[in-house]
Amino acid sequence: MGGELVCSELTKVYDSSKGKRALDAISLAVPARGVLSLIGMNGAGKTTLVRILATQLAPTSGVATIDGVDVVKEAKRLRSRIAVIPQEARTVPWMTPRQTVLTYLMWRGCTYSESKKKATDALGRVGMQEQSDVMNRRLSGGMKRKVLVATVLAADADVSFLDEPTTGLDPVSRRELWGFLEEIARKHFLILTTHYLEEAEELANVIGIMDRGKMVGIGSLESLRSSLKYQYSIRLPASAQVPQLDGVATPGRDGGVQILTNEDEAYRLSQLFLGSGTRFSVNRVSLDDVFFHYVRADIGEHGAQ
Amino acid sequence: MKSRFFGQVTAAVLVNSLYEMRNYPVVLVNTVLSPLSFLLVIAFVSKGGLIGDAIEGGFIMSMFSSGVSLQGDLSHLKNDFKLQDMVVASPTSPFTYVTGMALAELVYSIPALAVLTVLAWIFIHPSAVQALVLVGVMLMMFLSSIAIGFTLATFSSDIVQSFAFSRLISTLFSTLPPVYYPVTYIPLPFRYAAYLSPTTYAAVISQNATGFLSEPGASIAIDWGIMIAVTVVLFLVAAKKARWREV
Ligand SMILES: Nc1ncnc2c1ncn2[C@@H]1O[C@H](COP(=O)(O)OP(=O)(O)OP(=O)(O)O)[C@@H](O)[C@H]1O
Ligand SMILES: [Mg+2]
Numbered sequence: 001m002g003g004e005l006v007c008s009e010l011t012k013v014y015d016s017s018k019g020k021r022a023l024d025a026i027s028l029a030v031p032a033r034g035v036l037s038l039i040g041m042n043g044a045g046k047t048t049l050v051r052i053l054a055t056q057l058a059p060t061s062g063v064a065t066i067d068g069v070d071v072v073k074e075a076k077r078l079r080s081r082i083a084v085i086p087q088e089a090r091t092v093p094w095m096t097p098r099q100t101v102l103t104y105l106m107w108r109g110c111t112y113s114e115s116k117k118k119a120t121d122a123l124g125r126v127g128m129q130e131q132s133d134v135m136n137r138r139l140s141g142g143m144k145r146k147v148l149v150a151t152v153l154a155a156d157a158d159v160s161f162l163d164e165p166t167t168g169l170d171p172v173s174r175r176e177l178w179g180f181l182e183e184i185a186r187k188h189f190l191i192l193t194t195h196y197l198e199e200a201e202e203l204a205n206v207i208g209i210m211d212r213g214k215m216v217g218i219g220s221l222e223s224l225r226s227s228l229k230y231q232y233s234i235r236l237p238a239s240a241q242v243p244q245l246d247g248v249a250t251p252g253r254d255g256g257v258q259i260l261t262n263e264d265e266a267y268r269l270s271q272l273f274l275g276s277g278t279r280f281s282v283n284r285v286s287l288d289d290v291f292f293h294y295v296r297a298d299i300g301e302h303g304a305q
Numbered sequence: 306m307k308s309r310f311f312g313q314v315t316a317a318v319l320v321n322s323l324y325e326m327r328n329y330p331v332v333l334v335n336t337v338l339s340p341l342s343f344l345l346v347i348a349f350v351s352k353g354g355l356i357g358d359a360i361e362g363g364f365i366m367s368m369f370s371s372g373v374s375l376q377g378d379l380s381h382l383k384n385d386f387k388l389q390d391m392v393v394a395s396p397t398s399p400f401t402y403v404t405g406m407a408l409a410e411l412v413y414s415i416p417a418l419a420v421l422t423v424l425a426w427i428f429i430h431p432s433a434v435q436a437l438v439l440v441g442v443m444l445m446m447f448l449s450s451i452a453i454g455f456t457l458a459t460f461s462s463d464i465v466q467s468f469a470f471s472r473l474i475s476t477l478f479s480t481l482p483p484v485y486y487p488v489t490y491i492p493l494p495f496r497y498a499a500y501l502s503p504t505t506y507a508a509v510i511s512q513n514a515t516g517f518l519s520e521p522g523a524s525i526a527i528d529w530g531i532m533i534a535v536t537v538v539l540f541l542v543a544a545k546k547a548r549w550r551e552v
Contacts, residue, residue, distance in 0.1 A: 015552065051390075051551075054394045055393065055394055055550060056390050056393050056394055056550060056551060057550065057551045057552075058550050058551065058552045075550065076396075079393075079394055079395055079396050080395075080396040082394055082395075083391075083394070083395070084390065084391055084394040085391070086387040086390040086391065087387075088387050089386065089387040089388075089390070089391065090385065090386045090387070091386070092320065092324075092382070092386055092388065094324055094325050094327075094328040094329065095320065095324050099319065099320075099324055102316075103316040103319055103320050104316075104391065104395075106312040106313060106315060106316035106319075107313050107316050107317075107391075107392050107395045107396075107397045107402075108395045108396060108397075109309045109312070109313070109395075109396045109397075110312065111312055112312060112315065115312075135328070151391075161394070
C-alpha cells in the first residue's frame with residue numbers, strides 16, 4: 001500500500017461527554033506503510049482515533065484520509081481494504097478458532113471454500129493448527145488473542161488496526177505476537193496502539209504520542225529523540241553526588257537520579273564518574289524518556305490548574 | 306457480488322444459530338416452548354374453544370420473537386465481543402448483516418413452526434388461500450419485529466439495557482395484546498389500546514381469515530393497510546435511526 005494517512009483538524013466530542021474533546025484538532029501526515037504505533041495514557045484518545053480511522057465512529061469535525069480515501073465520505077470503499085481488532089474484542093465462546101476466522105473472512109467477502117483455506121493457513125501461521133477445532137472458551141487468554149490476530153493475518157487487508165493487541169499477555173507470548181505483527185507490516189500498513197513502550201520502540205516506523213486528545217509528538221523514534229533538547233541519559237544511584245553540569249538532573253523513575261544531557265557533556269560526566277568511582281549507566285534517551293518528556297511537559301503546563 | 310452477499314449472510318447464520326445451537330441446545334428448547342406454553346394455557350382455559358386462535362397466536366408470537374431474540378443477540382455480539390465493530394469495518398453492509406442475523410433467528414424458530422404447522426393442520430385445516438394469508442401475516446410480523454430489534458440493539462450499550470429492551474418488546478407486543486384470543490374479549494376502552502400494537506392487527510387478520518372472527522371486509526383491508534404501513538415505517542426508522550457507524 002502506498003500513499004499517506006492524513007488527518008486534518010480531526011476532532012471528536014462524544015455526545016455524552018459535555019463538550020469534552022476526546023480528540024482535539026489532530027493533524028498529521030504519515031506514510032501509510034509499516035507500523036504506526038499510538039501511545040499515550042489511559043483516556044488519551046487512542047481508541048477514539050483508531051475507531052474513527054477504521055470507519056466505526058463518526059468524527060465531530062475534521063477530515064481523515066488513508067491513501068486518499070476519505071474515512072467518512074468513502075467509508076464503503078475503505079471498508080474492503082481494512083481489518084480491525086477492537087480494544088475489547090473477544091472470541092465468541094461457542095465457536096472454534098477455525099469457525100472464528102472462517103466467518104470473519106466470509107464477512108470480508110471471501111467464499112466459503114476460500115475462507116476455509118485461508119483460515120487453516122492463518123491458524124497454522126500462528127501455531128494453532130492443533131487447537132483449530134477446540135472451542136474458544138477452552139483456550140487460554142493468550143491463545144484467544146492469537147485467534148484474533150489470525151483473523152487479521154488471514155484478512156490480508158491493506159490496512160490493519162490493532163487496538164492494544166498484546167495487553168495482558170506474558171512477555172514471551174507478547175514477543176511471539178510481535179513476530180506476527182511484523183509479518184503483517186512487511187506487506188501492509190498496521191496501526192497499533194499499545195501501553196508497552198518497548199513494543200512501540202521495537203515495531204514502529206512512526207510513533208504518535210497522544211495526550212488528552214492531542215497528538216503531542218509524532219515521528220520516527222530517531223526524530224522524536226532529536227526533538228528533545230538532550231539526547232543522552234545518565235543514571236546514578238540515589239546516594240551519588242550530582243556535580244555541576246550542563247543538562248538537567250531529576251529524580252529518576254527508578255528511585256535514583258537521572259541526568260539528561262548532550263553527547264559531549266555525557267562523555268565528560270562519564271570520565272568524571274569513572275574517576276571518582278561512582279556507579280552509573282549512560283544511554284541514548286529511550287522512548288520512555290521521550291514519552292515522559294512529552295507527557296510530563298503537558299502535565300506541567302496544565303497541572304497547576 | 307451476489308455470491309459475496311450469500312457468503313456474508315451465511316456467516317451470520319453460522320455464528321448466530323448453527324454454531325450456537327450445537328453448544329446450547331437449551332436455547333432451542335426455549336424457542337420451542339415459549340410460543341407453545343401460551344397456546345396451551347389459552348386452549349385449556351377456553352376448554353378447547355380458542356385452540357384455533359391460540360395456534361395462530363403461536364405463529365405470530367414465534368415470528369415476533371425473532372425480533373426480540375435478534376435484539377438480544379445483536380447487542381451481545383456487539384457489546385460483549387465487539388464483533389459488530391469488526392463487521393462494520395468490513396465490506397458487509399448493515400442490511401446484509403441484519404439479514405443474516407435475522408435469518409439465524411428464523412432457523413431457531415423452525416422447530417416451533419413445525420409443531421405449530423402440525424397443530425394447525427389438525428385443528429384449523431386451512432385452505433390454500435387461508436394458509437397464504439397466515440404466511441403473509443407471519444412475514445409482516447417477522448419484518449416488523451426485526452426492524453424494532455435492530456434499531457434497539459444499535460442503541461443498547463450493555464447487557465442490562467439489552468435485557469430490559471427484550472422484556473419490554475415482548476411484553477408490549479406479544480404478551481399484552483390479544484394475540485392468542487379474539488380482540489373482542491377485551492372490554493371497549495382497553496380495546497383501543499390493543500390497536501396500538503401491530504400484533505393485534507396480525508391476530509385479527511388471521512382469525513378473520515380462518516373464520517374465528519368475522520369482521521367486515523373493509524375493516525380487514527384497513528388492518529392490512531395499517532400492518533403493512535407499520536412495517537414500512539419501522540423499516541424506515543431502522544434505516545434512518547439505527548447506528549452502524551457510531552456517533
Ligand atoms: N463512548 C464514549 N462516550 C463518551 N466518552 C467516551 C466514549 N469513549 C471514550 N470516551 C472518552 O474519550 C476519551 C478518550 O478515550 P479513548 O478510549 O479514546 O482513550 P484511550 O487512549 O484509548 O485510552 P485507553 O488507553 O484507556 O484505552 C476519554 O476521556 C474517554 O472517557
Ligand atoms: Mg483505548
